Amino acid sequence: MFFTFDQNNSGGVFDIDTAAGISAYVIVEADTAEEANERAESIGLYFDGEGDCSCCGGRWSAQWSSDKGDEVPSIYGEPVQDYDFRYRWMDGDNPEAFVHFADGRVQGYGFDTKVLA
Numbered sequence: 709m710f711f712t713f714d715q716n717n718s719g720g721v722f723d724i725d726t727a728a729g730i731s732a733y734v735i736v737e738a739d740t741a742e743e744a745n746e747r748a749e750s751i752g753l754y755f756d757g758e759g760d761c762s763c764c765g766g767r768w769s770a771q772w773s774s775d776k777g778d779e780v781p782s783i784y785g786e787p788v789q790d791y792d793f794r795y796r797w798m799d800g801d802n803p804e805a806f807v808h809f810a811d812g813r814v815q816g817y818g819f820d821t822k823v824l825a
Contacts (some may be wrong), residue, residue, distance in 0.1 A: 709777030710807070711736050711744035713753055713768055719761035722797055728752045729814040732797040733805035735781045735788060741771035751808060781807040788817050 713734045715722055724731050730752055738744035745755070748768070757766030771777075781788040783805060793804045803816030 709738065709740075709779065710781045711738060711741060711748075711771050711775065711777045712781075712783055713748055713771075714783070716760075716765055716767050716769075717797070718757075718764045718767040720764070723767065724798055724802055725752060726802055726816070729806035729808055729816070731803050731806050731816070733783055733788075735783075735805060735807040737781075737808065737810040738777070741773050741775040741777070744775075744777065745770045747808065791817070793818065 713736070715732050715734070722732055728751055734748060734751065734753060736744045736747045736751070738747055749755070753768045755766070755768055755770040760766050778785070783791045788805055788807060791805070796804070798804055798818075801818065803818045805817040807815045807817070809815070
């Protein structure tokens with residue numbers, strides 16, 4: 709199953725780390741929500757909100773244990789390869805979303821091109 713973490717632009721900015729596969733959306737393949745949270749933390753996401761803007765809230769939220777995920781990588785219920793990235797949150801050609809597959813592959817998806825190497 710695939711679990712989507714969408715980034716709150718806490719403090720008015722997004723954190724991006726293309727080397728780690730972090731962008732506005734981070735999608736993680738895992739068997740359970742708990743495993744997805746663990747994998748997300750190993751990538752560099754955090755759920756304690758420490759250092760985030762007090763008025764905007766935490767940057768990342770953990771999956772609830774009752775979350776079941778999606779059968780395919782998705783953003784708001786739409787498969788990521790079909791998602792309309794009409795809002796360009798990332799600078800330049802940086803991917804808007806990264807999918808972290810269980811086998812270790814990481815794919816970026818962007819505004820103009822759907823799959824980035």
